[in-house]
Amino acid sequence: MLSNEKIYVVLCTLFAVIVILGNLIYQKFVILQIPFIPPFELSAGALLYPFSFFLTDLIAEFYGKDKATFCVRCSIGASIFVALLILFMDYLPATSWSIMNSDTFHNTFGVFSTIFIVSMIACYISQTIDIPLYLAIKKLTKGKYLWARNNGSTAISLLIDTTIFLVLAIWCGLIPQDQLWPLLRNSYSWKLFFVISSTPFFYAAVRLIRWLGNIQSNHP
DSSP: OOHHHHHHHHHHHHHHHHHHHHHHHTOOOOOOOOTTOOEEEHHHOOOOOOOOHHHHHHHHHHHHHHHHHHHHHHHHHHHHHHHHHHHHHHHHHTTOOOOOHHHHHHHHHHHHHHHHHHHHHHHHHHHHHHHHHHHHOOOHHOOOOOOHHHHHHHHHHHHHHHHHHHHHHHTTSSSSGGGGGHHHHHHHHHHHHHHHHHHHHHHHHHHHHHHHHHOOOOOO
């Protein structure tokens, strides 16, 4: 058995890792094949990002709004720290024998600072909507229908997040303007698919946390 505090720390750590890693790999766009849907293109970071809402919903389920919000703020703080470190490393000149020279490093990570700002704005706004919305649905349904609060809050919040991110990214010149609707459609299609298909795993995660920590969900 694990203490409630340890489980909370693990969930927060996973959330921070997903947010930071998503920002680092967002520049690579990949081709994704979802069953019954033609192949489409989206950012590699978008593949990971829905999992962050999976985690904050778990935290809200067991620990409430304040601790879920604290986790989001801590992760943003960690992201700021990573962005500053990368900015400093980008400033330092590479040695002549470095496997990655200065130009390669800059082309790979140099845009991270801009992506980071855009991503953090979208992340914070969408998470501050998702957490209270999740708990509101939980209260409305009197603690029943776990799938309804997980799917409903995440589906709405991810649409808001995706829209904010793409609009700001286009405004900053990171993405061509003509890619707004294709990327919005593709990214949200994947995220909605993730939300629906991850429902059994959310139920399993809730049961696992209850078993590991002998902890019950917060009452609505």
